[in-house]
Amino acid sequence: MTAPPPEFALIARHFRPLAGRGALDLLDDAALIAPPPGRELVLTADAMVAGVHFLPHDPPDLIARKLLRVNLSDLAAKGAVPLGYLMTLSLPRDTTDEWLAAFVRGLAADQAEFGVTLLGGDTTSTPGPASLSLTILGHVAPGTMVRRAGARAGDGVWVTGTIGDGALGLAAAQGRLADPTGHLLDRYRLPRPRVGLALAGIASAALDVSDGLVQDLGHLCRAAGLTAQIDAAAVPLSDAARAAGPDWLPACLTGGDDYEILCAVPPDREAALRAASAAAGIPVTRIGAFETGPAEVVVTDATGAPMAFARTGWSHF
Amino acid sequence: MTAPPPEFALIARHFRPLAGRGALDLLDDAALIAPPPGRELVLTADAMVAGVHFLPHDPPDLIARKLLRVNLSDLAAKGAVPLGYLMTLSLPRDTTDEWLAAFVRGLAADQAEFGVTLLGGDTTSTPGPASLSLTILGHVAPGTMVRRAGARAGDGVWVTGTIGDGALGLAAAQGRLADPTGHLLDRYRLPRPRVGLALAGIASAALDVSDGLVQDLGHLCRAAGLTAQIDAAAVPLSDAARAAGPDWLPACLTGGDDYEILCAVPPDREAALRAASAAAGIPVTRIGAFETGPAEVVVTDATGAPMAFARTGWSHF
Numbered sequence: 051m052t053a054p055p056p057e058f059a060l061i062a063r064h065f066r067p068l069a070g071r072g073a074l075d076l077l078d079d080a081a082l083i084a085p086p087p088g089r090e091l092v093l094t095a096d097a098m099v100a101g102v103h104f105l106p107h108d109p110p111d112l113i114a115r116k117l118l119r120v121n122l123s124d125l126a127a128k129g130a131v132p133l134g135y136l137m138t139l140s141l142p143r144d145t146t147d148e149w150l151a152a153f154v155r156g157l158a159a160d161q162a163e164f165g166v167t168l169l170g171g172d173t174t175s176t177p178g179p180a181s182l183s184l185t186i187l188g189h190v191a192p193g194t195m196v197r198r199a200g201a202r203a204g205d206g207v208w209v210t211g212t213i214g215d216g217a218l219g220l221a222a223a224q225g226r227l228a229d230p231t232g233h234l235l236d237r238y239r240l241p242r243p244r245v246g247l248a249l250a251g252i253a254s255a256a257l258d259v260s261d262g263l264v265q266d267l268g269h270l271c272r273a274a275g276l277t278a279q280i281d282a283a284a285v286p287l288s289d290a291a292r293a294a295g296p297d298w299l300p301a302c303l304t305g306g307d308d309y310e311i312l313c314a315v316p317p318d319r320e321a322a323l324r325a326a327s328a329a330a331g332i333p334v335t336r337i338g339a340f341e342t343g344p345a346e347v348v349v350t351d352a353t354g355a356p357m358a359f360a361r362t363g364w365s366h367f
Numbered sequence: 368m369t370a371p372p373p374e375f376a377l378i379a380r381h382f383r384p385l386a387g388r389g390a391l392d393l394l395d396d397a398a399l400i401a402p403p404p405g406r407e408l409v410l411t412a413d414a415m416v417a418g419v420h421f422l423p424h425d426p427p428d429l430i431a432r433k434l435l436r437v438n439l440s441d442l443a444a445k446g447a448v449p450l451g452y453l454m455t456l457s458l459p460r461d462t463t464d465e466w467l468a469a470f471v472r473g474l475a476a477d478q479a480e481f482g483v484t485l486l487g488g489d490t491t492s493t494p495g496p497a498s499l500s501l502t503i504l505g506h507v508a509p510g511t512m513v514r515r516a517g518a519r520a521g522d523g524v525w526v527t528g529t530i531g532d533g534a535l536g537l538a539a540a541q542g543r544l545a546d547p548t549g550h551l552l553d554r555y556r557l558p559r560p561r562v563g564l565a566l567a568g569i570a571s572a573a574l575d576v577s578d579g580l581v582q583d584l585g586h587l588c589r590a591a592g593l594t595a596q597i598d599a600a601a602v603p604l605s606d607a608a609r610a611a612g613p614d615w616l617p618a619c620l621t622g623g624d625d626y627e628i629l630c631a632v633p634p635d636r637e638a639a640l641r642a643a644s645a646a647a648g649i650p651v652t653r654i655g656a657f658e659t660g661p662a663e664v665v666v667t668d669a670t671g672a673p674m675a676f677a678r679t680g681w682s683h684f
Contacts, residue, residue, distance in 0.1 A: 077590065078515045079441045079574050080411040082507075085402040093486055094397040095502065097455035099493045124396045138414035138500040169410055176416045178495020183455040185412065185502040190399075198395045257396050273394065 060173065064150045068157055070134055070167020081136070081169035089189040092130040096120050100179035110149045111156030112239050113182070118160050120260065121186040123243035123309040127258040129196045129250040130188030134169040138183045140176040164245055194250035199273035201255040201314035207278055207338040208253075208323065210244045210311045212288040213263050217305020218298060227298070233290040241309035246330040249313060252322045256313035262304040264347050264359060266312055271345040274314075278347045280338030282357060303349060304359050314340055377490065381467045385474055387451055387484020398453070398486035406506040409447040413437050417496035427466045428473030429556050430499070435477050437577065438503040440560035440626040444575040446513045446567040447505030451486040455500045457493040481562055511567035516590035518572040518631035524595055524655040525570075525640065527561045527628045529605040530580050534622020535615060544615070550607040558626035563647040566630060569639045573630035579621045581664050581676060583629055588662040591631075595664045597655030599674060620666060621676050631657055 069076045072083035085091055096117070100106045104113050118135065125132050161167055166186070219238025222229035229235050249256055255274065259266045263285070271278050282299060291302055315323050320336075327334040349357045386393045389400035402408055413434070417423045421430050435452065442449050478484055483503070536555025539546035546552050566573055572591065576583045580602070588595050599616060608619055632640050637653075644651040666674045 074514070078445075080409045080445050080447070080505075080512070082512050083408050083410065084509065085408055091400050091402055091408075092397045093400065093453060093504075095453040095455050095487060095500075096489045097457050097491050097498075097500065099457050099491060099495070099498070101494050102457075102492060128395075128397050130397070136410060136412040136502050138412050138502075140414050140416050140419075140498045140500075170412060172413045172500075174414050174416060175419060176496065176498060177418050178416070178498070179493065181414075181416070181457045181493060181495070181498035181500075183412075183414065183457075183489075183498075183500035185453050185455075187410075188397075192401065195397070195399050197391070 060150070064154045065168060068154060068161060068168040070169065072134065073167065073169045076170065083134070083169065086189050088192070090192050090195065092125060092128050092188040092190055092195055093185065094121055094124040095183065095185040097181065097183040099181050106179065110152040111159070114153040114156035115160050115240060117182050117184050118157060119241040119243045120309065121184050122164055122245055123241060123258040123260065125186060125188040126243050126245045126247065127196065127256045127311045128188070128190070129194060129248065129253070130190045132164055132166045132245060133187045133189055134167050135184055135186040136169050137171040139171070139173045140181040141173065142180060143175050145180070190250060196249050196253045196256040196313070198255055198257055198269055201270050201274040201276055201340045202316065203276055203340055203342045205254055205314040205316050205340045206320065206336045207267065207280055207340065208313050208315050208334050208336050209259070209263070209286065210247065210332050210334055211242070212286045212291065213259065213308055213310060214291045214302020214305060215288050216307025216309070217301045218291055218294055220305070220307065221301065227294060229290065231290055233288060238307055241307065243309055244311045244332050247311060247332045248326045248330065249311070252319045252326060253313035253315055256311055259308040259310045259312050261306050263308065263312065264304050264349065267347045270312065270314060271347060274340065275345055276340045277343030277345070278338060278340050280347065280349050282349050283352045284335065284337040286335040300357070300359055377467070381471045382485060385471060385478060385485035387486065389451065390484065390486045393487065400451070400486065403506050405509070407509050407512065409442060409445050409505040409507055409512055410502065411438055411441040412500065412502040414498065414500040416498050423496065427469040431470045431473035432477050432557060434499050434501050435474060436558040436560045437626065438501050439481055439562055440558060440575040440577065442503060442505040443560050443562045443564065444513065444573045444628045445505070445507070446511060446565065446570070447507045449481055449483045449562060450504040450506055451484050452501055452503040453486050454488040456488070456490045457498040458490065459497060460492050507567060513566050513570045513573040513630070515572055515574055515586055518587050518591040518593055518657045519633065520593055520657055520659045522571055522631040522633050522657045523637065523653045524584065524597055524657065525630050525632050525651050525653050526576070526580070526603065527564065527649050527651055528559070529603045529608065530576065530625055530627060531608045531619020531622060532605050533624025533626070534618045535608055535611055537622070537624065538618065544611060546607065548607055550605060555624055558624065560626055561628045561649050564628060564649045565643045565647065566628070569636045569643060570630035570632055573628055576625040576627045576629050578623050580625065580629065581621050581666065584664045587629065587631060588664060591657065592662055593657045594660030594662070595655060595657050597664065597666050599666050600669045601652065601654045603652040617674070617676055
């Protein structure tokens with residue numbers, strides 16, 4: 051009557067080392083945190099399913115890091131400082147101890163890199179594919195969270211890093227594109243959330259690019275009631291994406307899994323953005339501007355002609 | 368280039384009416400809340416999978432309410448006031464609009480009953496069974512959250528409501544037990560979280576009974592390093608459970624899905640507990656006591672002899 055059931059032994063062995071302050075060593079039924087005084091909390095949640103968002107045989111440490119990083123990317127685009135996370139895992143009964151150990155190693159590496167800890171969660175079995183859910187908490191100074199809504203006519207459209215590597219990495223994984231350096235596949239497998247770019251007070255609107263640049267920019271347009279004009283030639287591409295050639299440009303602009311920040315920045319804050327970029331070591335590039343007009347994205351090619359796309363992004367449902 | 372993809376139309380149509388303050392109408396990538404000043408946050412998460420925690424053809428409103436209520440039950444046992452929740456749903460592609468509408472109706476009813484609102488989340492598809500995850504936030508006065516650890520020798524063992532209805536309701540659903548009034552099935556299908564019982568400063572330890580009274584009491588024993596002696600005849604049973612007869616007593620004591628609060632209360636706080644019980648309209652019953660000894664649960668029958676059980680509770684994994 052005293053032996054804890056296997057569920058609890060599993061949690062103890064694998065997850066307790068990830069527990070941070072407030073997690074009560076995962077020995078209680080809830081976590082307890084004192085929110086940082088005078089700060090507002092930013093909360094977001096994402097789910098990932100085997101066969102939909104990752105492949106069942108992907109390395110478990112990379113699955114774990116992707117789950118954490120897609121959530122960190124949302125916080126980063128809101129200008130929030132990460133605090134901690136809760137996680138629920140529905141796992142097939144034949145999940146091995148080795149799989150769990152590798153999954154936890156991935157989380158441990160990213161906890162150290164991004165300064166977050168596990169607060170709590172739940173582990174259960176499923177007769178179906180692994181289904182993972184993570185809720186992350188971050189914090190901001192009151193009134194400074196960068197929203198989706200807020201872009202104004204005249205604001206520049208800016209992106210961090212490079213666009214399209216995730217989409218081309220998927221093509222490489224599927225054998226549709228050569229990836230001699232492995233850069234594209236690496237970007238697809240492991241998002242680089244742009245945590246640390248201090249956008250509060252600089253960006254008038256922002257989100258992270260997860261479903262494709264054109265589609266996600268459309269969200270900023272609809273939230274503001276503005277047209278975004280972007281210049282395809284200005285969109286920053288990695289050397290590997292450039293090497294794929296111009297036929298892959300539409301895939302870069304509409305594919306998912308970039309996890310870069312897309313934001314609107316008024317011209318008089320461009321110097322502040324460049325200073326924040328330099329401080330964080332995160333490159334930023336101006337790719338166009340918002341203007342009065344219908345809520346839509348217009349992409350022009352090198353000749354100034356509007357480009358048309360067969361698809362504009364990725365729907366999860 | 369302007370039509371939102373189906374995923375977003377679905378969220379808008381079904382879930383936006385559930386959004387509360389801080390959810391930003393579910394139009395942003397994150398929720399934003401100002402924590403109640405001077406309070407600590409209590410956080411917990413639970414997952415439910417079709418075929419494991421509910422049947423795929425269960426009424427969707429009851430599935431939704433159970434998902435929310437199992438989390439509310441955890442908050443209730445910690446003495447926390449519910450604040451809001453984030454939810455991720457991985458749903459089969461053939462999920463109908465009617466199913467979602469009924470699911471949302473269930474949530475709306477319970478939001479009104481328990482004073483919580485939807486803060487955010489994610490909806491995705493799955494090739495497997497529906498997999499649902501909910502993270503709930505509550506708050507307590509600093510230092511007052513009731514922990515699992517903290518029971519002392521001499522504290523009484525107390526439970527709210529009645530024990531065993533959930534387990535017998537499952538037996539009724541499986542056709543193994545008659546349930547002429549429908550009370551047992553109802554208790555199995557719809558937990559009654561004991562939100563509102565003011566345990567802070569009264570209970571020295573508590574948790575909610577979700578995996579069976581004996582198993583969950585074992586958690587309190589292990590956390591405190593104490594033996595719990597309980598008197599089977601003192602355990603409160605509903606009329607319907609009594610009508611099932613004494614052969615079903617072991618199932619009542621070891622079955623899951625009670626969602627009652629189990630707590631340790633020092634003798635000098637019993638009057639305060641009874642006052643809190645009366646104020647909340649939630650009955651409480653003393654079923655035994657904690658004493659010095661090995662961390663185990665000893666249940667004695669009407670003759671004073673210790674009872675043995677084939678199983679002590681329910682493991683989710």
